[in-house]
Amino acid sequence: MEPLVVAEHLYKTYRDGTRAVVDVSFRAGRGVTVLMGPNGSGKTTTLSMIAGALKPSRGRVLICGYDLWGDGWYRARECIGYAPQKMPFVERLTVLENLVWIGLMRGLSLGEARRRARRLLEEVGLPDVGGKLVGRLSGGMRRRLTIAASLVGDPRVMILDEPTSGLDPGARESLWRIIRGFSGERAVVVSTHIPGEAEEYADKVLVFHRGRLVAEGPPGELIARYAPESLVEVEGVIPPAMGSVGWRIVEATGDRLVVASRSPDSDLPRLIEWIVSSGGRVRVARVRRPGLREVYFALTGEALEEGG
Ligand SMILES: Nc1ncnc2c1ncn2[C@@H]1O[C@H](COP(=O)(O)OP(=O)(O)O)[C@@H](O)[C@H]1O
Ligand SMILES: [Mg+2]
Numbered sequence: 001m002e003p004l005v006v007a008e009h010l011y012k013t014y015r016d017g018t019r020a021v022v023d024v025s026f027r028a029g030r031g032v033t034v035l036m037g038p039n040g041s042g043k044t045t046t047l048s049m050i051a052g053a054l055k056p057s058r059g060r061v062l063i064c065g066y067d068l069w070g071d072g073w074y075r076a077r078e079c080i081g082y083a084p085q086k087m088p089f090v091e092r093l094t095v096l097e098n099l100v101w102i103g104l105m106r107g108l109s110l111g112e113a114r115r116r117a118r119r120l121l122e123e124v125g126l127p128d129v130g131g132k133l134v135g136r137l138s139g140g141m142r143r144r145l146t147i148a149a150s151l152v153g154d155p156r157v158m159i160l161d162e163p164t165s166g167l168d169p170g171a172r173e174s175l176w177r178i179i180r181g182f183s184g185e186r187a188v189v190v191s192t193h194i195p196g197e198a199e200e201y202a203d204k205v206l207v208f209h210r211g212r213l214v215a216e217g218p219p220g221e222l223i224a225r226y227a228p229e230s231l232v233e234v235e236g237v238i239p240p241a242m243g244s245v246g247w248r249i250v251e252a253t254g255d256r257l258v259v260a261s262r263s264p265d266s267d268l269p270r271l272i273e274w275i276v277s278s279g280g281r282v283r284v285a286r287v288r289r290p291g292l293r294e295v296y297f298a299l300t301g302e303a304l305e306e307g308g
Contacts, residue, residue: 002065003027004079004157004187005050010059012045020045022211024059028157028187028204032180035191036198036292037208038304043191044085044161046208050189051082051159063157081155085162087146091135095121095145098134099152106153113152120148124178140171147178158188164197176201195292195304199223205292209300219292227294230264232271233257236283239275247271264289 005028012021021042026033035043048054050061052068064079066072089098096117103113121130124144129137137145143163150158163179164172179188180201192198198205199219207215207222215222231250238257247267251258257275261267264287272282296304 002062003029004064005029005033005189006060006062007046007050008060008062010046010049010061011057012042012049012054013057020211021049021056024211024213026206026213026216028189030183030185030187031203032183032188032190032201033204033206034198034202035189035206035208036193036195036202036296036304037191038193038302040210041208042211043193043208045211047082047159047161047189047191048084051080051084052077053082053084078153079155080157080159081150081153082159083146083150083161083163085165087142087149089134089142089145089149092133094131094133095126095137096130098145099148102149102152108152116152116154117148120151121145123151123181124148125174140167140175143167143171143175144178147175147182151182156186158182158186160188160190162191162193164192164194172197193304194306195296196306199292207292207296207299209296209302214299215295222292222295223290226298227290228262229260230262230290231288232259232261232264232268232285233288234271234275234282234285236275237281239278239280 008025010021010024013019024046035046037043045054049056055069061068063076066076068076099117099120100113103116108116121127124147126141126144129141147163150160164175167175176197179190182188202219204216205219205222206213215226234257235255238252238254247259250260259271268285268287272285275282293304
């Protein structure tokens, strides 16, 4: 079966000459595909090109098998639900009125638009705010409403641009659960600059760096391939000679020792044993496992920060 989203050799050069996206190709099927990269790496530009909102300078996009920027544009658009980072709601209408309005624009009857709006509000955990003005919603509620709005047309492809940015950790977690809940039969394509989110919630991650796609795969595979080493850290009294045991030492002082290891579960006890039998003492020992943050650093030499 053809994947729901196919992007082939996408380029975007803005009018001022900025090369925002350079030769990006990927496929996304059912489940959650996450574009991960820092600010300015080309995520928004890529998402708006596959959502039908920004014309690529070059390249091709197939959505549900239809050529989005060619003769399949109408069918392709029917397949897409797109939530840009700032959804243009009408602030002085209520939550329900906004959703109904979107439904009417999508060609639903008034009755059907109302039924769908009510059901979606329940599905995103906002059953009681239908009568509230959009301008009065909290940040987290507004993001939930944005998800609901992207689902009004019952799309098979959902495209969400940084749906969790600016939210506190609790609100982020519940929003990701909602997003994952919609991913069973759909292709959900989401962006984030937070590696921990991509690691926890993505089925597949696309790593963006300066407008290019530099790696892709399930989080576990990316970690195993690009950042396989854990750090084993021990604090206490460290004997001076590390001997020829074969440890790759990252840091060694009199009271702290850090070694890199691909099998930390067996290396940690070995290291402790070695220290104790060499006359040292262990006060604290821990393993730091690598994640997508380390993958990004290994691929680009640059840090991708956790902050929201
Ligand atoms: N309308 C625009 N005109 C010129 N440059 C732009 C425009 N929009 C984005 N850019 C630039 O394109 C690059 C990619 O931006 P963007 O796709 O928004 O990245 P991200 O979503 O990963 O932060 C950045 O250098 C950004 O400054
Ligand atoms: Mg962006």
